[in-house]
Amino acid sequence: xxxxxxxxxxxxxxxxxxxxxxxxxxxxxxxxxxxxxxxxxxxxxxxxxxxxxxxxxxxxxxxxxxxxxxxxxxxxxxxxxxxxxxxxxxxxxxxxxxxxxxxxxxxxxxxxxxxxxxxxxxxxxxxxxxxxxxxxxxxxxxxxxxxxxxxxxxxxxxxxxxxxxxxxxxxxxxxxxxxxxxxxxxxxxxxxxxxxxxxxxxxxxxxxxxxxxxxxxxxxxxxxxxxxxxxxxxxxxxxxxxxxxxxxxxxxxxxxxxxxxxxxxxxxxxxxxxxxxxxxxxxxxxxxxxxxxxxxxxxxxxxxxxxxxxx
Amino acid sequence: xxxxxxxxxxxxxxxxxxxxxxxxxxxxxxxxxxxxxxxxxxxxxxxxxxxxxxxxxxxxxxxxxxxxxxxxxxxxxxxxxxxxxxxxxxxxxxxxxxxxxxxxxxxxxxxxxxxxxxxxxxxxxxxxxxxxxxxxxxxxxxxxxxxxxxxxxxxxxxxxxxxxxxxxxxxxxxxxxxxxxxxxxxxxxxxxxxxxxxxxxxxxxxxxxxxxxxxxxxxxxxxxxxxxxxxxxxxxxxxxxxxxxxxxxxxxxxxxxxxxxxxxxxxxxxxxxxxxxxxxxxxxxxxxxxxxxxxxxxxxxxxxxxxxxxx
Numbered sequence: 001x002x003x004x005x006x007x008x009x010x011x012x013x014x015x016x017x018x019x020x021x022x023x024x025x026x027x028x029x030x031x032x033x034x035x036x037x038x039x040x041x042x043x044x045x046x047x048x049x050x051x052x053x054x055x056x057x058x059x060x061x062x063x064x065x066x067x068x069x070x071x072x073x074x075x076x077x078x079x080x081x082x083x084x085x086x087x088x089x090x091x092x093x094x095x096x097x098x099x100x101x102x103x104x105x106x107x108x109x110x111x112x113x114x115x116x117x118x119x120x121x122x123x124x125x126x127x128x129x130x131x132x133x134x135x136x137x138x139x140x141x142x143x144x145x146x147x148x149x150x151x152x153x154x155x156x157x158x159x160x161x162x163x164x165x166x167x168x169x170x171x172x173x174x175x176x177x178x179x180x181x182x183x184x185x186x187x188x189x190x191x192x193x194x195x196x197x198x199x200x201x202x203x204x205x206x207x208x209x210x211x212x213x214x215x216x217x218x219x220x221x222x223x224x225x226x227x228x229x230x231x232x233x234x235x236x237x238x239x240x241x242x243x244x245x246x247x248x249x250x251x252x253x254x255x256x257x258x259x260x261x262x263x264x265x266x267x268x269x270x271x272x273x274x275x276x277x278x279x280x281x282x283x284x285x286x287x288x289x290x291x292x293x294x295x296x297x298x299x300x301x302x303x304x305x306x307x308x309x310x311x
Numbered sequence: 312x313x314x315x316x317x318x319x320x321x322x323x324x325x326x327x328x329x330x331x332x333x334x335x336x337x338x339x340x341x342x343x344x345x346x347x348x349x350x351x352x353x354x355x356x357x358x359x360x361x362x363x364x365x366x367x368x369x370x371x372x373x374x375x376x377x378x379x380x381x382x383x384x385x386x387x388x389x390x391x392x393x394x395x396x397x398x399x400x401x402x403x404x405x406x407x408x409x410x411x412x413x414x415x416x417x418x419x420x421x422x423x424x425x426x427x428x429x430x431x432x433x434x435x436x437x438x439x440x441x442x443x444x445x446x447x448x449x450x451x452x453x454x455x456x457x458x459x460x461x462x463x464x465x466x467x468x469x470x471x472x473x474x475x476x477x478x479x480x481x482x483x484x485x486x487x488x489x490x491x492x493x494x495x496x497x498x499x500x501x502x503x504x505x506x507x508x509x510x511x512x513x514x515x516x517x518x519x520x521x522x523x524x525x526x527x528x529x530x531x532x533x534x535x536x537x538x539x540x541x542x543x544x545x546x547x548x549x550x551x552x553x554x555x556x557x558x559x560x561x562x563x564x565x566x567x568x569x570x571x572x573x574x575x576x577x578x579x580x581x582x583x584x585x586x587x588x589x590x591x592x593x594x595x596x597x598x599x600x601x602x603x604x605x606x607x608x609x610x611x612x613x614x615x616x617x618x619x620x621x622x
Contacts, residue, residue, distance in 0.1 A: 076597060121521035130465050143429035145563055152458055154565020155442050155596040161562040166555055177595060244477055245559075251472040252456055252563045254465020284488060286387060286467040 007052050008307030009071040013087035019303035020272035023311045025123050047100035059078050066308030072115030072302045076157030080109045114151040114303055117144020119305030120259045124296040129256040139241040141184040161297035165245050187242045189264050191219040195234045206230050221267035243278025250287040261295030278285035319365050319618030320382040323399035330614035334622045336434050348396030360413035371490040381416035383426030383613045387468030392421045419620035423613055425462040428455020430616030431570045435607040442569040448575035452495040478552050498553045500528040500575050506545045507531050517541050532578035554589025561598040572606030
């Protein structure tokens with residue numbers, strides 16, 4: 001087969017998602033391999049190199065057609081290097097250099113949330129835009145900031161660490177990061193479940209379907225859709241905090257679009273509707289028209305964005 | 312004289328500051344002309360064009376040596392155009408196109424706070440850095456966000472409108488922007504004076520030197536330096552809000568340095584000390600080492616930054 005191709009790799013704690021792309025964004029092949037974290041995760045990059053070389057052969061490409069490999073990592077990234085990636089059992093690692101040596105191809109490295117944001121900009125909910133914020137509501141809260149089609153990596157690899165924006169002085173529980181009152185403690189799936197537990201305990205007199213079963217983020221949004229009053233108050237608290245945080249992000253970079261992804265976003269447009277409402281209440285008037293929309297690429301955003309980095 | 316030169320222009324409501332620079336940043340000439348806002352400010356750009364042409368002749372340069380004119384405007388700017396600039400009595404204006412037609416030189420346009428941030432990056436407190444946040448505490452709160460040596464203009468010209476970050480749900484007075492609870496309502500010179508008035512009224516029993524004379528921002532910081540308890544509580548409230556807001560900015564773009572300028576910054580290092588302390592308490596650990604420093608260029612930051620845009 002003719003034409004230029006590239007690879008987008010999204011490394012997670014249990015699975016490595018891999019994509020082979022034409023440089024126009026067409027997916028040629030998509031597969032997964034397990035993440036071998038044993039022995040300090042020393043097999044992760046060799047496994048990726050082997051997978052890439054294998055697929056080039058299987059698909060009948062020549063090495064000269066490959067523009068490079070983009071790779072997203074669950075951890076901070078600065079100039080191709082990772083200081084630490086807890087979920088991969090990595091300490092300091094020069095990912096770009098090691099994977100280039102293993103494959104012979106140019107390698108670009110990014111934090112996985114940043115790569116996902118670039119993916120949504122390229123072929124997802126931000127297609128056709130150059131300035132995008134993407135927030136990922138999963139176990140934690142990830143965020144990627146794209147300006148002029150480039151990931152904002154930051155001086156310490158902490159660009160887009162919006163999950164650790166300080167949003168409350170009133171929380172005494174510590175966040176995983178060590179601070180107290182981070183956005184992630186309220187607006188991740190875990191945070192929403194916590195808000196629900198607190199609300200159930202504080203209002204023992206209020207009937208709610210959330211008293212039956214596990215009041216996780218999905219249950220909260222399901223109950224909200226059915227008009228459950230307690231779920232509604234939880235969703236309002238969540239949406240106020242997230243909408244306000246997004247309004248703070250907007251007055252810094254003034255994006256063209258704000259994309260919400262991650263497991264929690266499976267709640268659908270009821271989520272973007274209410275978050276968008278609080279966002280518009282709080283934000284500077286010039287940014288009030290900025291759309292708040294659902295992500296489109298799901299779990300593939302990371303491989304798209306990783307591939308985009310080497311185009 | 313030989314070598315390439317350029318102009319940096321900073322347009323204010325009463326005065327236009329002008330600078331003639333070598334492209335290495337050496338100032339060759341610096342002067343001011345009045346801002347003629349009558350008749351919808353129609354004379355402003357012709358006055359600038361005349362001033363520029365005059366200085367080229369006076370200083371013995373040739374037109375071919377001029378790389379261009381950078382200009383900072385007190386209002387939003389998007390792609391060289393200004394939708395409205397109240398202080399200049401301008402409605403929509405294609406500043407770049409008009410000034411290019413008047414002068415024959417390339418023109419770049421930016422919001423004045425953004426230009427000042429670029430100036431501090433180039434030759435001020437951010438010299439040698441590429442990623443800078445500058446916050447200007449004057450009558451209002453201005454901010455410029457620089458990433459990879461470029462101004463973040465934003466999709467609506469609202470990049471760096473951090474003065475309108477929502478920081479409080481508890482304020483019922485409206486901001487000039489129409490919202491309530493903007494950073495500017497607390498941390499501008501006007502905001503600090505308001506905090507002082509509120510505090511004096513709420514604590515009639517507390518002795519304070521601020522009860523004598525006008526409790527403006529300068530008086531508050533002077534009293535704070537002398538250990539006045541009420542001034543200290545006002546400064547703490549100010550520093551908590553500003554430090555927290557800067558921590559929110561930091562988790563978006565993760566700058567190398569945060570620069571504080573404007574009239575309020577004349578209070579000196581006591582200001583950056585206490586704002587930095589609250590910043591470090593609230594910010595994500597990766598960004599805790601980011602220095603919070605005083606601006607260096609004073610009122611010249613705008614002309615430096617404007618000039619830098621055409622180099």
